[in-house]
Amino acid sequence: MNVxxxxxxxxxxxxxxxRLKPREDVTSYPKVNLAELTPEVLPYxxxxxxxxxxxxxxxxxxxxxAPTVADKQALASGASQALDKxxxxxxxxxxxxxxxxxxxxxxxxxxxxxxxVVKGADWYEQLASVYLTAGILDDFFTxxxxxxxxxxxxxxxxxxxxxTGRRAITDILSAAIAHDxxxxxxxxxxxxxxxxxxxxxxxxxxxLTGNAVSDEERIEPVFxxxxxxxxxxxxxxxxxx
Amino acid sequence: MNVxxxxxxxxxxxxxxxRLKPREDVTSYPKVNLAELTPEVLPYxxxxxxxxxxxxxxxxxxxxxAPTVADKQALASGASQALDKxxxxxxxxxxxxxxxxxxxxxxxxxxxxxxxVVKGADWYEQLASVYLTAGILDDFFTxxxxxxxxxxxxxxxxxxxxxTGRRAITDILSAAIAHDxxxxxxxxxxxxxxxxxxxxxxxxxxxLTGNAVSDEERIEPVFxxxxxxxxxxxxxxxxxx
Numbered sequence: 001m002n003v004x005x006x007x008x009x010x011x012x013x014x015x016x017x018x019r020l021k022p023r024e025d026v027t028s029y030p031k032v033n034l035a036e037l038t039p040e041v042l043p044y045x046x047x048x049x050x051x052x053x054x055x056x057x058x059x060x061x062x063x064x065x066a067p068t069v070a071d072k073q074a075l076a077s078g079a080s081q082a083l084d085k086x087x088x089x090x091x092x093x094x095x096x097x098x099x100x101x102x103x104x105x106x107x108x109x110x111x112x113x114x115x116x117v118v119k120g121a122d123w124y125e126q127l128a129s130v131y132l133t134a135g136i137l138d139d140f141f142t143x144x145x146x147x148x149x150x151x152x153x154x155x156x157x158x159x160x161x162x163x164t165g166r167r168a169i170t171d172i173l174s175a176a177i178a179h180d181x182x183x184x185x186x187x188x189x190x191x192x193x194x195x196x197x198x199x200x201x202x203x204x205x206x207x208l209t210g211n212a213v214s215d216e217e218r219i220e221p222v223f224x225x226x227x228x229x230x231x232x233x234x235x236x237x238x239x240x241x
Numbered sequence: 242m243n244v245x246x247x248x249x250x251x252x253x254x255x256x257x258x259x260r261l262k263p264r265e266d267v268t269s270y271p272k273v274n275l276a277e278l279t280p281e282v283l284p285y286x287x288x289x290x291x292x293x294x295x296x297x298x299x300x301x302x303x304x305x306x307a308p309t310v311a312d313k314q315a316l317a318s319g320a321s322q323a324l325d326k327x328x329x330x331x332x333x334x335x336x337x338x339x340x341x342x343x344x345x346x347x348x349x350x351x352x353x354x355x356x357x358v359v360k361g362a363d364w365y366e367q368l369a370s371v372y373l374t375a376g377i378l379d380d381f382f383t384x385x386x387x388x389x390x391x392x393x394x395x396x397x398x399x400x401x402x403x404x405t406g407r408r409a410i411t412d413i414l415s416a417a418i419a420h421d422x423x424x425x426x427x428x429x430x431x432x433x434x435x436x437x438x439x440x441x442x443x444x445x446x447x448x449l450t451g452n453a454v455s456d457e458e459r460i461e462p463v464f465x466x467x468x469x470x471x472x473x474x475x476x477x478x479x480x481x482x
Contacts, residue, residue, distance in 0.1 A: 060301030101311035
């Protein structure tokens, strides 16, 4: 997994994904306050904006590869929602600097490498990746926004809030899983790989927004909460996380 | 050129593209009234909707292939505009039938074949194709809307009206042409091929919306007007049509 994160210069990074209790216990997780982490605004916005552009490109790619027009249409709102989030985050950057692309550019190589790794071998793995990674990344950047100074945090939370555009993915995947008994176990395995790679991106994002390695202990409860949400998304597909 | 239009069952179709007079004479072209053609509403909407989805996919593909984040951002609004047009056309179909995809599906094979032909060999040809084909196709479906019964025609004209999202393409292409003296002549040749293939799609769309072959004479002035607009787009890139 860690081959994609050469840019972290910490090749030994390893994330243990805890086996989770059933959904009923989710409310007993500690409430996370990421306000303890204080991300720098521009690196935060640059990464969040490029992540949304990447989600847009992946959904668009899945639309192009969709077997039917009905599938294309079902996926279209997910693409427009990610693009809308990207453009609103870029607008926040533009309030602060003239060239938003200069703020975003330093983060593209790492995220592009990650995208290659979680791309998937076929259309269903690609759809599962988009659904699972976009869910984790939206959660993460929403939690991280709590530590931003001034009113930019709440504005970013509002920008990242919607995920309605991705609901069609669960319908497509659930129908496919019901028709192919091999697909479910394959996507369950794929989901486990994807979550590990995505949490590595989140961890690197914390460091790239100016937080020290010593803050890592504060990160663990955040990751526990994010994995709980991930488990609910896997449950929603009828898959074991 | 006509290999893509096997679905027309009229393999001998041939379009002569007239050499145009300079831009100053454009206003002297006869005013075209496509209200003489009476397209059927659902085949019109199905084709127009799929054309916009195809434009969206091509712009998205160009975004994914863009060399810089600044280029990606510049192209993003073209993608969202095409997707918005698609979704609004689908909404018009949904007012009439439950499954819009069934209205669209019959037209996908022909348009997909056309897309392969005008795809382009590199990113610049791809951008030129998107810019030129989307321009011609928006013009064409706007003109054809004049013959639709009731108030659906004006609504479609309003849906298809905007092309602001594609203006960034001319900036990117003009800058590239200024830096590479071989690129301009290559794109000029490419533009001539693209316009021919696109006019074939338009001609087939007229027939597929229920107009007889005998209506072809009425089509010629429309095509003349569309080619005049195409010539202005080529002029805007500093290229000869």
